[in-house]
Amino acid sequence: MDITQTQSWRELEALTGRMRNTHLRDLFATDPARAKRYSLELPSFLLDYSKNLVDDGVFVNLLQLAREAEVERWRDRMFSGVPINRTEGRPVLHPALRGSVAGEVSWNGEAVAAAVEAELHRLKGFVNLLHNGGLSGCTGKPVTDVVNLGVGGSHLGPQMVIEALREFRKGGVDVHFVSNVDGAQLTDVLQRLDPETTLFLVSSKTFSTLETLTNAQSALEWLQPLGAREELLRRHFVAVTASPERARAFGIEADKTFRFWDWVGGRFSVWSAIGLPVAIAVGFDGFRALLDGAAEMDRHFQQAPLEENAPVLMALLSVWYCTFMGYPAHAVLPYDQALHMLPAYLQQAEMESNGKSTTRAGEEAAYATGPLIWGQLGINGQHAFYQYLHQSPAIVPADFVGSVAPGHELEGHHEILLANMLAQSQALMNGVSREEVVAELTSRGLDQAEVAAMAPFKVHRGSRPSNTILMKKLTPHSLGALIALYEHKIFVQGVILQIYSFDQWGVELGKGLAAALQxxxxxxxxxxxxxxxxxxxxxxxxxxxxxxxxxxxx
The missing domain is CATH 1.10.287 (Helix Hairpins)
Structure with missing residues (x-):
């Protein structure tokens, strides 16, 4: 089926002109219950999507589009282990990593749920041993620092989560990250550490990623004064990989190699052994809470009707703006210092997934498939690029993300932070009309000529759409739910736009060329x-x- 030939697609194309000429102010004025009708309260957060350029007519057709694209069938196929990643011949089973796949699902003759639970048991034993001082380096001193060597999904997810959960840190082991093959990063990290008490996690799905293995080799050379290569690899190195045989060939022993599977995409792998740095930083119980929060969102995604399904609604809004309304970018604006890496994480997750131009039929897509994702901490952004959001001719839909409870005990700070978040979403929605500007300037005593000269510069058109996600508190559980929300949103977008979201041939192209040029x-x-x-x-x-x-x- 060509999705562009459906009735709902044609209806949505016809509706764009009307919605471009509709102001968000008017949508609220004509529907006093809009904020309540266009919001969802879930266990961990409130999703307010009322500040979007949609009405009931648009939503009816968006939901029909989802049904015509068979979102529910594709969702069920993913959770049941059907190999929906057709270009790589694999299932997409990252929900299994948090216990959301039935026990009878298997792949390559292996029961998926049982394999995941067995590896989690190994991770728990390792983390407890490390926290209890049971792991030591060549000289007998206990490990105090862990350096994760990985790139892409093998570092960005764990690092984002650890930064987000600093309030929940446990144990006396510090975690550091090196992703860049630029030796400056590794040098900067190592100069602050003691070789005798440092453990390296080599995190690579294929265990062939040149950047990661180059950093691992340099780390090995840094440790060299402590002993022989075999002993250094045995006492100071751990592997996390879907290719354990390659880790063994490198010299890392089987009992220090943690496994995940080829049915886990790197950008969706934080729930697997790739999340070992998270378990080290917040304790295994904290890691389990992260998985449980994601599983809660899995259940919501599987069970809620489309019109009350948070990932589906967010995906539909993204498709509406990027594919139909022609807004090519989307901003992620967290108002929580702990979430400062969330925009970068979601940038990878969405753009690496849906940055495609070929449909499942192998044909060139005749429509935009996914927005450019960008953003940063909201308060910092207000003093950087919000001018663009408010007055540029371009319209950039946005997600505001904040929490009710702060992650600190300082008085007054959090209220100022949240007031800014709410004010910005309100300002983007309402804008400031010419009449309001004229009235404000006149009240300040300016004459008519001065008012006429100044007014055009102070007009804000408004009607800039946004979602607001207000968490009760940022915890391992709520963070897991938030990440899974976006994962399933990305999946639904791909299904509707008839692309394969789980391969990454564009990434592979650059790797191959670099290897040839080196x-x-x-x-x-x-x-x-x-x-x-x-x-x-x-x-x-x-x-x-x-x-x-x-x-x-x-």
């Missing part, structure tokens, strides 16, 4: 390269040679 930085054999790349490599080689010559002469 030796040419030394060899200079540029016969097959385009003129620009050849010129850049030549410049690099000449500048490097010149620097080396100058250093030798000095």
């Amino acid at each position: 030796p040419k930085l030394e060899s200079g054999d540029l016969r097959e390269e385009d003129a620009s790349t050849a010129r850049l490599i030549e410049y690099y080689r000449q500048a490097k040679a010149g620097a080396a010559k100058a250093e030798f002469a000095g």
Whole structure:
């Protein structure tokens, strides 16, 4: 089925003109119950989606579009282990990592739920041993610091979660992250640590990621004065991978290798052994609470009717804006310092999933498939790019994320923070009309000429849409629910737009090209390269040679 040929698609295309000419103020004025009707209260948070450029007519057709796209059938297929990741021939079973897949589901002859629980049991034993001082380095000193070496999903998820849950830290072991192959990051982290008490987690799904293995080799060299390679790998290295045989070939022993599976996409892997840094930072019970919060959202996604289903509603709004209304970007604006990495995490999760132009039928998509995701902490953004959100000709829908209870005990701060969040969403919605600007300037005593000259610059058109997610409190449980909310939103978007959300061939392309170009930085054999790349490599080689010559002469 071509989704663009459905009745609901054509109806939605016809509705865009009317909604572009409708102001959010008017939608609220004509429907006093709008805020209540267009909101959902879930166990962990309130989702207010009333400040969106939609009415009942739009929603009826969006929901019908979801049904015509067979969102419910695709959802059930995912949870039942059908290999919906067709281009890689795999199921999509990250919900199984939090216990949301039935026990009879299996893949490659292995019972999925049982395998997940067995690995969680191993993780729990390792974390408890580490927290109790039972893990030591080559010299017998207990481990005090853990460095996670990974990139992409193997670092961004765990780091975001740990930053978000700093209030819940347990144990005396500090966790650090190195993702960049730029040696400056690894150098900066290592210079603050003691080799005798440092443990490295090498986190890589394939255990072939060049950046991660390069950092692991440099870490091994940093430890070298402590002993032989085999002993260093045995006492100072742990692997997290879906390719345990490659970890073993590297030299990391089986009892220090934690497994996840090829049916887990990297950007959805924080629930797996990739989340080991999280379990170390907040304790295994805290990690379990994170999984339980996500499982709660899984149940909501599976059981709630489409019109009361938070991930479905958020996905429909995203499709409405990006695909139909032509708004190509979406801002994520957390008003909670602990969530400062959430925009980057969601940027990877959504853009790596739905940044595609080929439909499931193998044809070029005739429509926009996913927005550019960007953002940062709300308070900082107010003094940076909110000017663009308020008065640019471009309209950028936004998600505001905050919490009722603060993660600190300082008086007065949280009320100021929340007041700013609510004020910004209100200002984006209402704007300031020319009449209001004229009245305000006139009340200040300006004459008519001054008012006429100044008024155009102070007009804010408003009618800028947004969602607000107000959590009761940021905890491991509520954070798990929040992340799973966005995961399922991304899934629904992909289903409606008829693309495969769980492959990442664009990422693989760059990896392959980099591997081919790396030796040419030394060899200079540029016969097959385009003129620009050849010129850049030549410049690099000449500048490097010149620097080396100058250093030798000095």
